[in-house]
Amino acid sequence: MGYLSQPSEHSNMKPISLAKMDDNEELCSYASWLEKHPSVLENFDKVMSVAEGKEIVVFLDYDGTLSPIVDDPDKAYMSDAMRAAVREVAYCFPTAIVSGRRKDKVYEFVKLRNVYYAGSHGMDISTPSGSSKCEDQKHQIKGVDEKGNHVVHFHPAKEFLPTIQEIIKVLKENTRRIKGSMIEDNMFCVTVHYRCVKNEEDISVLREMVESTMKSYSNFHISSGRKVMEIRPNVNWDKGCALMYLLDTLGFDNFNNVLPIYLGDDRTDEDAFKVIRHIGQGFPIVVSSIAKKTQASYSLRDPSDVLAFLIRLTRWKKNMLQKLK
Numbered sequence: 001m002g003y004l005s006q007p008s009e010h011s012n013m014k015p016i017s018l019a020k021m022d023d024n025e026e027l028c029s030y031a032s033w034l035e036k037h038p039s040v041l042e043n044f045d046k047v048m049s050v051a052e053g054k055e056i057v058v059f060l061d062y063d064g065t066l067s068p069i070v071d072d073p074d075k076a077y078m079s080d081a082m083r084a085a086v087r088e089v090a091y092c093f094p095t096a097i098v099s100g101r102r103k104d105k106v107y108e109f110v111k112l113r114n115v116y117y118a119g120s121h122g123m124d125i126s127t128p129s130g131s132s133k134c135e136d137q138k139h140q141i142k143g144v145d146e147k148g149n150h151v152v153h154f155h156p157a158k159e160f161l162p163t164i165q166e167i168i169k170v171l172k173e174n175t176r177r178i179k180g181s182m183i184e185d186n187m188f189c190v191t192v193h194y195r196c197v198k199n200e201e202d203i204s205v206l207r208e209m210v211e212s213t214m215k216s217y218s219n220f221h222i223s224s225g226r227k228v229m230e231i232r233p234n235v236n237w238d239k240g241c242a243l244m245y246l247l248d249t250l251g252f253d254n255f256n257n258v259l260p261i262y263l264g265d266d267r268t269d270e271d272a273f274k275v276i277r278h279i280g281q282g283f284p285i286v287v288s289s290i291a292k293k294t295q296a297s298y299s300l301r302d303p304s305d306v307l308a309f310l311i312r313l314t315r316w317k318k319n320m321l322q323k324l325k
């Protein structure tokens, strides 16, 4: 299943216990953390000095990166200013949004036709032509995307769809009495939300309920996110593999010249950060206002910093083009 031999953390994984269910663990002071993961905004010119002449490809996570974290996942709207900035960036560079959410939902929020979308933590990708290098040809199927374009869909977890629907039904039933909890259908994965569960004891009960339910589904594993438990099928695929797949299918498989920029705030984005480190060039950028363990080289504080960075990136490209005239 692996793509370009990416190592998997999830193969043969059983449901695991969640040692930590909070948003993030603060490690040290933000100031000392910033020395290791400097702000890409404050060091913009220095950082971008290596980018001249390179093919920049931009990858953006959605929740917590393009939209602020809110209580109701159905109301995680991005601002018009952010939408305009992403649109401009996508005119300048190939741009993809890689989200844990189902792809159609992300498109509903973003509403931009000039970006690529990868949903369900990368397990739902549509690109113009698919990949000839992909080891997993049987999961590439011709179809039509949300924008009405003829595309090749890549669905590495397709076989799991009926079981995922069953899990959603069972989880909704089993967790019904936990006030504030919510089960989100993310197509190829499931998210159990507890941001609005006010009673601490209920959070522990919810965790036990989910773990005990998932004992019957050994082909799935549980990971943690920002006040969520994520239930994902055991396929060797993550946001890092999605990044590689997108680079390849969009024609950027010559790693000498490509410079991926990936912005994300969550644990699942760390897989993409690792891949960029492995490629050896590009900018893994974590969005965080607290010090936390990360593979990212640079940081941005919050979505408003992300907005400022995207605007700056577009301006940089326009200046470059101006210089060439």
Ligand SMILES: O=P(O)(O)OC[C@H]1O[C@H](O[C@H]2O[C@H](CO)[C@@H](O)[C@H](O)[C@H]2O)[C@H](O)[C@@H](O)[C@@H]1O
Pocket: 061, 062, 063, 064, 068, 069, 070, 071, 072, 073, 076, 098, 099, 100, 101, 184, 186, 191, 193, 195, 225, 226, 227, 228, 230, 266, 268
């Ligand atoms: O990969 P992402 O685009 O970052 O998606 C990860 C999860 O994001 C959403 O949940 C998070 O944002 C919600 C809205 O702000 C918030 O209420 C929740 O507590 C956060 O965890 C989304 O609802 C999940 O399905 C995604 O898996």
